[in-house]
Amino acid sequence: MAPMMFNILLINIFYSITYGAECTAIFILGCMLLLLLHERDEFFRVLWSSQSAESKSRQWIHWIFRTLILLFVLGEIILGSTLLANQEGKAVTRNVSYPPRQAYRLSEIKKNLLSKI
DSSP states (O other): OHHHHHHHHHHHHHTTOOHHHHHHHHHHHHHHHHHHHHTHHHHHIIIIITOOOOOHHHHHHHHHHHHHHHHHHHHHHHHHHHHHHHHHHHHHHTOOOSOOHHHHHHHHHHHHHHHHO
């Protein structure tokens, strides 16, 4: 929960969400961190000290699965960036000769103002 609250806090800061939401996120994150600090010995005992050792065959299986997951994620990233680059290249070749909508409005306003003078 703490990483998620930290992410919410960063979103609130960088996207200028209201001050009240930012204060609430800071309060909840602070309470979570205080709870983790208060119970740190128990967390270390449960997650670190009292864990039984894995057998060598289990370690190899876990490493194989970790490697497969990593390769899958890297493949998705590479494929996605390649498809995005190809899509951007096609968008450039389909360039439309019309001016952007806002630029058209500005030129139209300028022409109307000049005609009134």
